Every structure is written in C-alpha cells, then in structure tokens.
C-alpha cells in the first residue's frame with residue numbers, strides 16, 4: 001500500500017492501516033529511518049482519512065503586547081530586557097488601536113502572546129482582553145501561552161486556575177500552545193531554564209480543558225534535542241489528550257538561530273521538518289489537526305507538509321515579530337487570496353475555519 005524501501009517500517013505500516021496506536025519505540029524507529037517517502041505516505045494516509053484533501057486556514061491578526069521578558073531563553077530572538085531601548089509594552093488602548101489599524105477583512109481571531117514582565121499583573125491582561133472584546137465583540141481572543149499564564153499566577157499571587165477564571169471572565173476564548181519547546185528537563189534546563197517546566201505547562205492546559213475550553217500544543221525542534229526527546233514530548237501530549245481531550249492542533253515549530261544565543265547552530269534541516277510533520281501525524285493519533293505554520297516553515301515547505309501529515313496552514317497573521325526577529329524570510333502576512341492560491345497550488349482544497357475549527361463560508365461566495 002505504501003512505497004516502503006526500509007523494511008523495518010512494514011509492521012508500522014500495518015498498524016497505520018489498522019488505525020492502531022504506535023509505541024514509543026516505533027516512534028524512534030520512524031526517526032531512525034531515512035525512508036521519507038514511506039513516512040510521508042503513511043502520514044498522508046492518516047491525514048486523508050481524517051480530513052480528506054482539506055487544508056484549513058483562518059483570517060487572523062497577531063499582536064504581541066510586550067517583548068519585555070526576564071526569561072532569556074537561549075533560542076529566542078524576540079524577548080528584550082526591560083531596560084533595553086527596544087523593549088516595549090503596549091497599553092490596552094494601543095492594542096485596540098493596532099487591531100483597528102491592521103485587522104484584515106473577515107478576521108475572526110486575534111492571537112496575542114508576549115514576554116514575561118514582572119510589572120504586568122493579571123489586571124493588565126484582563127484589561128486588554130476586555131477592551132478587545134468591547135471593540136470587536138465577534139472576534140475570538142486566543143491569548144497567553146501556558147508559560148505566560150503560569151508566570152502571571154506567580155507574579156499576581158494567584159493559582160493557575162484563578163488566573164484562567166479571570167481571563168475567561170474577561171473574554172479569552174482559547175489558549176495558544178507555545179512555550180512547550182521540549183519537555184525533557186535536561187534539554188529544558190539548557191535552552192530555557194527560567195520558564196515554567198512541563199508540569200506547570202500541562203497543569204495550565206489541564207485547568208483550561210477542565211473548564212471546557214480548547215487549546216493548541218507545540219514542540220520546538222532543531223536545537224539541542226535528539227529523536228528520543230521529540231518522541232517523549234509527543235507521548236506526553238498524547239497522554240494528556242487521552243485524559244482531557246482539549247488539544248485541537250499540534251504545531252511543530254522550527255528553531256530559527258539568527259540573533260539568538262544558539263546562532264552557531266544550523267537549525268533543523270528541511271528533511272527533519274518533513275520527518276517531524278509525518279511522525280507527529282502518526283504518533284498523535286488523538287489530536288485532530290497538525291499545522292504547518294507557514295510563517296515559520298516558509299511557504300514552500302508548508303505546501304510540501306500538506307502531503308506529509310499536515311492539514312492546516314494557519315492564517316493571514318498580518319504582522320509577525322517572533323520569527324522575523326530570528327531571521328524568518330517569509331512575508332509577515334498573506335491575504336486570503338494568497339493563502340488560497342498557495343493551498344490550491346499544492347493540490348489541496350482551502351477551507352476557511354474559525355479558531356475552534358468550525359468551517360466557515362468565505363466572504364463573497366455564492
């Protein structure tokens with residue numbers, strides 16, 4: 001059924017066809033194999049079983065409320081120390097003004113993530129959420145990674161659950177999945193020792209899922225990690241999903257070395273990016289969507305990824321700082337027409353969605 005040249009993959013291919021769960025060691029074997037066409041074909045089989053030829057996109061706007069951050073993660077080119085002349089904090093009014101200025105037609109989501117600044121307490125976050133909901137009542141506010149939520153809990157002297165309750169009350173609609181990086185504590189210690197560990201990251205998702213809200217999850221690859229760390233990461237996500245079921249989408253993120261403390265590293269190869277896309281589709285059998293985030297992968301690789309397990313490209317974005325500070329060469333945003341052309345050019349059917357993956361009719365369609 002699949003074009004397999006590495007015979008070690010044959011038993012795995014039988015499990016894929018039967019829809020059976022792959023083990024940790026089978027995940028390692030997928031990474032050990034260089035039979036990328038076989039991996040792609042197996043992942044594509046799962047992708048098409050779940051989503052046919054649909055590739056989802058959305059109309060969204062990214063805003064980073066602050067780049068001020070105490071954490072100094074070694075892979076990060078975005079965070080600035082509070083005293084740095086290029087650090088900024090947008091007021092809630094600034095955020096609303098930027099949204100008015102940059103919001104694309106038909107926008108259904110504002111995505112807001114930023115740095116960790118001890119001067120910003122829970123009230124600041126609730127204020128900008130409330131201000132945005134007042135100005136754009138129909139727009140979904142996806143904001144604050146678990147790392148930010150855990151930090152707000154600490155600086156505001158609240159439990160994680162209490163922070164989430166306040167954010168929901170203000171109008172937060174869902175949570176993005178950033179800050180996961182790699183869960184393994186030895187790697188985490190070397191790349192981002194100041195941000196919360198895996199336990200708090202999962203505890204935050206648990207609190208939001210228990211309240212019936214959705215979130216996404218990510219993994220950062222191409223720095224110090226090796227395959228067993230990636231598989232461990234995916235298995236932890238899969239275990240959480242078995243129990244709480246609130247992850248909508250997994251997004252494998254590629255480390256961009258420029259302007260970081262790890263600028264001497266090459267970053268992930270194109271081969272690894274496609275391999276991880278396929279491995280994640282095969283391992284994460286209980287997470288419905290796999291996203292090829294075009295800003296970070298590049299448009300061409302995001303197109304290829306649509307045949308290696310991915311079924312989502314993210315959206316219009318409009319203004320992106322985090323990956324562009326680290327040297328991303330992609331545009332900062334795409335129009336709906338461009339996104340649809342990019343999706344059609346790789347032989348997939350563009351389908352407009354909202355944040356929680358409800359399908360929408362594009363404006364102007366008869």
Ligand code: SF4
Pocket residue numbers: 069070071072073076077078079114115116147192195
């Ligand atoms: S990755 Fe996030 S937490 Fe780490 S330094 Fe950058 S902005 Fe701060």
